[in-house]
Amino acid sequence: MKTLFLTFLALPLCALHLGAQSAPPFEARKLAMIDAYAHYAGPGDQGYGQIAARLWKHEEPAWCSQKLETLLAAGPSGDMFWMFPVTAIAHLDQGQLTPSARKALRNAWRTYMPYRGDTENHFLLYYTSLYLMSQLWPNEPGDQWYTGKSSAANMEEARQWIESWVKLTTTRGQGEYDSPHYMGVYLLPISYLAQWAKDPAMKKRATMMLDYLIADYAPENLDGLFVGAHARVYEDQLVEKWKGVSSDFGYLWFGVGRPMPFPNNYTLYYLLASGYEPPEILKKIATDRTQPYTHYERKRTRNRWRFNDDLHGPVYKTTYVRKEYAVSSDQGGILQPIQEHSWDITWSVPDPRGVQNTLFFTHPFASVHELQTYFVFGPDSAVEGVARSKKTYDSPDKLLGGSPYEKIFQDQDTLIAIYSIPPGTRFPHINGFFSKDTGEVREDASGWLFLRGGTSTYIAVRPLQPWSWKPIADGGRRLFSPFLNNGVIVQAAAASEYPSLEAFAAAIRKLPLEFQLNPVPTVHFRSLRGKQMDFTWGKDPLDYSKWPLFGGPFLEAGVDSEELILKYKNMRRSLDFKTLTVTDQP
Numbered sequence: 001m002k003t004l005f006l007t008f009l010a011l012p013l014c015a016l017h018l019g020a021q022s023a024p025p026f027e028a029r030k031l032a033m034i035d036a037y038a039h040y041a042g043p044g045d046q047g048y049g050q051i052a053a054r055l056w057k058h059e060e061p062a063w064c065s066q067k068l069e070t071l072l073a074a075g076p077s078g079d080m081f082w083m084f085p086v087t088a089i090a091h092l093d094q095g096q097l098t099p100s101a102r103k104a105l106r107n108a109w110r111t112y113m114p115y116r117g118d119t120e121n122h123f124l125l126y127y128t129s130l131y132l133m134s135q136l137w138p139n140e141p142g143d144q145w146y147t148g149k150s151s152a153a154n155m156e157e158a159r160q161w162i163e164s165w166v167k168l169t170t171t172r173g174q175g176e177y178d179s180p181h182y183m184g185v186y187l188l189p190i191s192y193l194a195q196w197a198k199d200p201a202m203k204k205r206a207t208m209m210l211d212y213l214i215a216d217y218a219p220e221n222l223d224g225l226f227v228g229a230h231a232r233v234y235e236d237q238l239v240e241k242w243k244g245v246s247s248d249f250g251y252l253w254f255g256v257g258r259p260m261p262f263p264n265n266y267t268l269y270y271l272l273a274s275g276y277e278p279p280e281i282l283k284k285i286a287t288d289r290t291q292p293y294t295h296y297e298r299k300r301t302r303n304r305w306r307f308n309d310d311l312h313g314p315v316y317k318t319t320y321v322r323k324e325y326a327v328s329s330d331q332g333g334i335l336q337p338i339q340e341h342s343w344d345i346t347w348s349v350p351d352p353r354g355v356q357n358t359l360f361f362t363h364p365f366a367s368v369h370e371l372q373t374y375f376v377f378g379p380d381s382a383v384e385g386v387a388r389s390k391k392t393y394d395s396p397d398k399l400l401g402g403s404p405y406e407k408i409f410q411d412q413d414t415l416i417a418i419y420s421i422p423p424g425t426r427f428p429h430i431n432g433f434f435s436k437d438t439g440e441v442r443e444d445a446s447g448w449l450f451l452r453g454g455t456s457t458y459i460a461v462r463p464l465q466p467w468s469w470k471p472i473a474d475g476g477r478r479l480f481s482p483f484l485n486n487g488v489i490v491q492a493a494a495a496s497e498y499p500s501l502e503a504f505a506a507a508i509r510k511l512p513l514e515f516q517l518n519p520v521p522t523v524h525f526r527s528l529r530g531k532q533m534d535f536t537w538g539k540d541p542l543d544y545s546k547w548p549l550f551g552g553p554f555l556e557a558g559v560d561s562e563e564l565i566l567k568y569k570n571m572r573r574s575l576d577f578k579t580l581t582v583t584d585q586p
Contacts, residue, residue: 023255026277033252033263034271042262047071048085049265055092056272064089065101072104079114080122083129084188088269090136091196109133113146118376120175120302121185124165128189131158132196159202162193166205170212170562170577172312173299173549176336178220179232180244184266187213187249188273195274204580210276211575211582214253215566217246218278218286219295219554220319222326224250224257227346228360229317229330231299232339235392235400239435239476242352253278254286258353279584284568285554292322294412296551298559301335306372316547318410324348324456324494327415331544332407334365337374338390340402343415345492347453349437356435356476357454359461361488363419364427365403366394396427397470397478409541414527418464418487420520420537430486432461432479436472440501450505455495458504462489464515464523485517485537491528 023029038053040046048071051064068089076082089097090105097105116126130147134154142148149157176182190213193206220227226246230238237244242258248267251259270276278286299315315335319328329343344360368379371386384394392398405421421428434441439452449461467481491508498504512526520537527533535541549557549564556565566573572585 023251026252026255029252029255029259030271030275030277033248033259033267036263037268048089049268052085052088052092052272053268055089055094055096058096061096062098064096065098068097068101069104072108076108076112076114080117080125080129082112083114083133084125084192084269085265087129087132087192088272090133091192092272106137109137110144110146120165121182123161124186124189127158127161128192130154131162131202132192134158135196135198159199162202163205166209166577167562168300169209170557170564171549171560173297173315174216175231175300175302175312177231177297177299177315178216178226178228178317179230180226180237180241180246181234182232182245183213183217183226184245184249184264184270188266188269191270191273191276194276201580205577207274207276208575208577208580208582210274211279211282211566211573212564214278214282215285215550215555215564216297217249218254218282219293219321219552220326220328221246221250221256221286222289222321222346223348223352224254225346225352225357226250227319227321227326228328228341228344230339230341231302231315231336233341233400234339235398238341238400239356239358239433240352240354241346241358242355250286254283256287258351279573281566281568281571281573284571285566288568289321289323292320292412293553295319295321295554296548298547298549302337302374304373305376307369308373314544314547316542316544320410320412322413322494324496325413325453325492327410327413327490327492329408329410329415331540332402332417334370334373334402334404336402337370338386338393338401341400342402342406343408343410343417345415345453345457345459345490347457347459349454349456356437356474358435359433359438359451359453359459359490360399361417361430361432361479362399362401363403363406363421363430364396364398365401365405366398366426396429397431399431399433399478407535407537409533409535411527411531411533412529413492414525414529414531414533415490416487416523416525416533416535417490418521418523418535418537419485421484421486423484425484428484429480429482430488432463432467432481432488433472434477434479436475438476442501442505444505444509446509448505448508450501450508452495452501453492458493458495458498458501460489460491460505460508462513464488464517464521483517485521487515487517487521487523489513489523489525493528 037049134151138151140151190209197203225241245264250257297317300312316331325347346358349357409416441451464487465481465483470478470480514524522536525533562577564575574583
């Protein structure tokens with residue numbers, strides 16, 4: 001049996017030594033990831049994933065049957081995270097499983113009642129699995145299903161939810177938007193529907209949504225790294241961007257960056273279903289960084305159950321990308337609970353593995369009000385309960401999370417964040433993340449900090465209040481500024497634009513800057529690109545009423561349009577979800 005290192009890690013060596021242009025073709029990357037599961041011989045049990053991979057390869061069906069019965073006999077668990085692996089196994093069976101194993105699988109869908117979940121990704125996993133299993137076993141009465149409903153009723157309920165989610169996404173954007181981790185939980189079920197749905201309209205809708213979801217990532221990646229802002233991200237992925245599931249997909253689709261040491265199971269199941277290879281126009285959008293550009297998106301908040309008149313609020317995103325770095329942000333505020341990341345600078349590095357190539361600030365906010373807005377559980381011990389699973393949520397040192405007391409204004413590679421923290425707030429300070437991999441940092445008498453991001457990027461940071469350094473356990477530093485009215489200005493530039501860091505610093509010192517902090521923060525700054533940026537707390541710096549669902553040189557979509565146009569030079573690909581049509585202009 002081949003080992004993980006022979007089947008999977010051999011491929012990234014091509015990219016490691018020769019660059020992304022020399023990565024193996026898509027089909028070779030796909031087969032390597034599937035082989036990593038099918039032929040896994042390392043520690044731990046790959047369980048359903050290994051069964052599914054071997055069924056896809058039509059290998060060792062007797063082992064697959066025996067293993068499946070053993071897992072099912074131990075008792076299903078995991079709710080929708082159990083549903084999606086066994087759904088894949090059922091559709092990959094194709095006569096390979098024994099009657100006994102198939103019977104055990106069918107019986108589990110009668111006796112085990114999975115929880116539907118409480119998030120957008122949970123619902124999509126749940127309803128996709130229920131739809132496809134009801135399709136696989138049609139015309140069965142309710143007593144054969146854990147739901148108590150017939151196959152037809154299950155399919156209809158699932159169809160309605162899936163179609164409503166597609167419409168909401170293509171009119172107002174995703175709720176769990178642009179997540180380096182959870183993007184895989186959307187791609188996986190949509191890949192299932194594209195491959196296994198028998199209804200032509202559902203299959204076509206899903207195939208178009210694969211283009212849509214991949215397009216959502218393509219302009220916001222830098223060497224395969226998913227730059228901010230993010231609805232949901234885990235702290236290790238926040239500071240070391242390579243650790244996101246997005247790294248696997250970036251490498252799989254476009255041969256950029258580096259894959260994870262072992263492919264995540266979301267990528268695996270995506271491949272075991274449709275294994276969709278993006279069209280050429282998406283490959284161009286994802287990899288061409290010859291010219292800097294600004295990309296705009298509108299998303300929506302997670303469901304807001306209390307304290308708001310609208311179920312979803314708008315999220316306005318700006319992302320500036322060039323080959324050396326990216327600057328990205330939303331408008332600030334609490335747009336998602338717990339795991340929101342509102343802005344950052346990410347710089348390019350030759351190999352991002354183990355590297356913290358990012359800089360950002362945040363106000364470490366935690367409150368029952370935030371949790372009660374987005375969750376339905378009661379207020380008693382809410383913060384303590386969340387902190388048991390999200391360890392840093394209630395920490396003054398945390399780097400992850402949104403705040404109602406932060407507002408952000410970005411133009412190209414200039415960003416201003418201002419803070420107005422009410423007296424009595426539990427954590428009345430801001431944190432700035434300066435990683436262990438931040439280059440030289442100069443503390444200038446002008447109040448600016450000048451630093452290097454790798455070898456490609458110069459960054460200027462101007463805190464508006466006094467501050468001090470505090471150590472971070474991994475060797476980085478946290479800039480700590482304990483003032484209620486506060487702010488920070490960040491300006492990036494390519495190292496190639498200036499002969500030295502000192503020359504960059506001299507250019508920054510000449511830029512007009514005026515600010516006041518009372519009664520509220522107000523900043524007047526002329527950016528390095530010549531933009532006059534005037535920003536006052538409580539006043540929107542931009543006209544958000546005209547913000548597109550997607551805008552910029554590569555993607556175009558209007559709010560409520562149900563359409564997306566992909567653009568690259570003279571190439572066009574139009575996705576019309578109202579008529580379920582795709583139009584290509586080569």
